[in-house]
Amino acid sequence: MKPPRFDYHAPESLDEALDLLADSGPDARILAGGQSLVPALNFRLARPSVLIDINGVAELAGIEDAGERLVIGATTRQRAIETSETVARRVPLLHEATRYVAHLPIRTRGTLGGSVANADPAAEDPAVAAALEATMVCRSRRGERRIAAAGFFIDVLTTALEPDEMLIAVEFPGIPDGAGAAFAEISRRDGDFALAGVAAQIAISNGRVADARIAACGVGPAPLRFRDAEDALLDSACGPEAIEAACDAVAASSDPHDDVHASAAYRRQLAAAMARRALNGARARAGGAA
Amino acid sequence: MTAKRSVTVTVNGETRTGEAEPRMLLSDFLRDTLGLTGTHVGCEHGICGACTVHVDGEAARSCLMLAVQADGAEIETVEGLADGETLHRLQQLFSKHRALQCGFCTPGMLMTALDLVRHRPNLTEAEIRSGMAAVLCRCTGYEGIVHAVAEYASGGER
Numbered sequence: 168m169k170p171p172r173f174d175y176h177a178p179e180s181l182d183e184a185l186d187l188l189a190d191s192g193p194d195a196r197i198l199a200g201g202q203s204l205v206p207a208l209n210f211r212l213a214r215p216s217v218l219i220d221i222n223g224v225a226e227l228a229g230i231e232d233a234g235e236r237l238v239i240g241a242t243t244r245q246r247a248i249e250t251s252e253t254v255a256r257r258v259p260l261l262h263e264a265t266r267y268v269a270h271l272p273i274r275t276r277g278t279l280g281g282s283v284a285n286a287d288p289a290a291e292d293p294a295v296a297a298a299l300e301a302t303m304v305c306r307s308r309r310g311e312r313r314i315a316a317a318g319f320f321i322d323v324l325t326t327a328l329e330p331d332e333m334l335i336a337v338e339f340p341g342i343p344d345g346a347g348a349a350f351a352e353i354s355r356r357d358g359d360f361a362l363a364g365v366a367a368q369i370a371i372s373n374g375r376v377a378d379a380r381i382a383a384c385g386v387g388p389a390p391l392r393f394r395d396a397e398d399a400l401l402d403s404a405c406g407p408e409a410i411e412a413a414c415d416a417v418a419a420s421s422d423p424h425d426d427v428h429a430s431a432a433y434r435r436q437l438a439a440a441m442a443r444r445a446l447n448g449a450r451a452r453a454g455g456a457a
Numbered sequence: 458m459t460a461k462r463s464v465t466v467t468v469n470g471e472t473r474t475g476e477a478e479p480r481m482l483l484s485d486f487l488r489d490t491l492g493l494t495g496t497h498v499g500c501e502h503g504i505c506g507a508c509t510v511h512v513d514g515e516a517a518r519s520c521l522m523l524a525v526q527a528d529g530a531e532i533e534t535v536e537g538l539a540d541g542e543t544l545h546r547l548q549q550l551f552s553k554h555r556a557l558q559c560g561f562c563t564p565g566m567l568m569t570a571l572d573l574v575r576h577r578p579n580l581t582e583a584e585i586r587s588g589m590a591a592v593l594c595r596c597t598g599y600e601g602i603v604h605a606v607a608e609y610a611s612g613g614e615r
């Protein structure tokens with residue numbers, strides 16, 4: 168058998184899961200969709216003493232429309248997000264980005280919470296969370312913390328979660344009326360992790376950009392939000408020059424590294440190219456465009 | 458808690474029970490415990506797709522699920538497709554379009570394609586190409602596979 172031995176628990180309530188997590192020590196791991204953790208077990212890169220399978224905790228799954236925000240439970244499958252009409256309408260950026268996550272059979276099992284907690288630098292869900300300033304709702308036996316994306320994603324595969332804490336939901340702000348969103352990505356093959364992916368959302372009112380959100384995956388140790396690029400667009404008419412200035416800012420603020428898939432210089436170019444694609448797409452979808 | 462547990466699944470309509478340590482993968486449970494070797498195992502880390510089966514009606518990698526997680530689930534494997542000696546329509550089309558050579562990827566291709574066609578109405582060729590990229594084939598070059606899935610999808614079959 169490939170994975171190492173572990174104690175396996177399948178709690179049915181959140182309290183039971185949090186107790187197990189608190190009492191099992193730092194070697195315990197949460198098992199959500201397993202699409203990142205099980206490969207690591209099969210390679211024996213991960214050797215947890217205890218696995219806490221949260222798939223049976225019903226209260227962790229589901230999509231709830233809470234007025235201004237959409238609250239998505241941690242174990243909500245990526246496939247459920249991709250087929251949700253509510254997500255398509257209220258957080259279209261997440262909806263579009265989800266199609267770029269791996270392949271359909273992997274999204275059948277993979278969860279939003281697993282992707283966000285795993286914090287792979289090339290993963291799409293964390294980039295969307297960064298762009299929209301989502302709130303990560305984290306719970307332990309000690310209580311609840313609500314952490315904004317800017318303080319949640321720290322480094323490669325590193326988040327602000329404490330060992331006894333579980334991500335229980337992610338709260339996304341609903342898209343404002345008249346705003347447009349688009350996600351653009353390039354990878355070696357369909358379904359592979361991104362070489363560069365850019366999430367953009369623009370709100371235009373009276374012909375001027377009232378709000379701009381731009382973040383990327385694959386071009387830094389964690390999802391990056393590009394404030395300089397957003398500033399280049401704000402109050403502009405969102406014409407080609409403003410978009411070019413924003414793309415230049417994205418390239419300048421990217422922090423890519425060389426690896427077997429692409430050089431850092433190439434990834435930086437791709438970041439600008441994907442920003443151009445995403446911004447043009449978002450602008451085309453925004454109402455009130457000049 | 459590392460001890461073996463009893464796992465009961467419905468495989469291709471038949472209730473089957475076996476013992477599994479928590480660390481046993483569903484792919485190994487199907488092949489070694491239940492003797493259903495139609496499901497192939499290539500990479501065992503989610504990349505190749507040869508191990509794809511349906512779990513409660515949707516395609517999933519059986520090498521990325523623990524057998525204990527499948528307790529109570531309905532599983533469909535490639536063995537469930539043919540009706541006696543009569544191949545499933547998609548299998549017939551794979552044969553017609555020469556969509557297989559060595560056959561190693563074929564179980565995963567079939568289960569992936571069936572899920573795709575069932576859940577995505579009006580598939581375009583681009584969507585078929587992107588969807589079938591979920592499974593690696595080192596023989597055919599994919600053209601025959603794309604043609605077989607396209608003909609199956611256009612037949613209105615589900």
Ligand SMILES: Cc1cc2nc3c(=O)[nH]c(=O)nc-3n(C[C@H](O)[C@H](O)[C@H](O)COP(=O)(O)OP(=O)(O)OC[C@H]3O[C@@H](n4cnc5c(N)ncnc54)[C@H](O)[C@@H]3O)c2cc1C
Pocket residue numbers: 196197198199200201202203204205206241242267268269270273276277278279280281282284285287289290291292328332333334335358359360361502503504
């Ligand atoms: C072939 C392949 C291609 C892939 N391509 C992509 C891709 O292009 N883009 C992409 O984004 N992902 C990709 N993935 C990863 C996939 O999307 C995973 O589903 C996702 O990264 C992890 O989600 P999961 O639910 O499977 O988490 P798991 O694998 O169960 O867990 C991942 C990690 O997060 C922890 N964790 C899980 N849930 C919680 C929680 N609620 N609270 C705290 N910690 C938690 C676990 O302990 C573990 O450390 C790919 C995977 C494969 C196998």
Ligand code: FES
Pocket residue numbers: 497498499500501502503504505506507508509518519520521
């Ligand atoms: S054996 Fe499961 S994906 Fe390769």
Ligand code: FES
Pocket residue numbers: 556557558559560561562563593594595596597
């Ligand atoms: S037929 Fe040989 S790998 Fe596909």
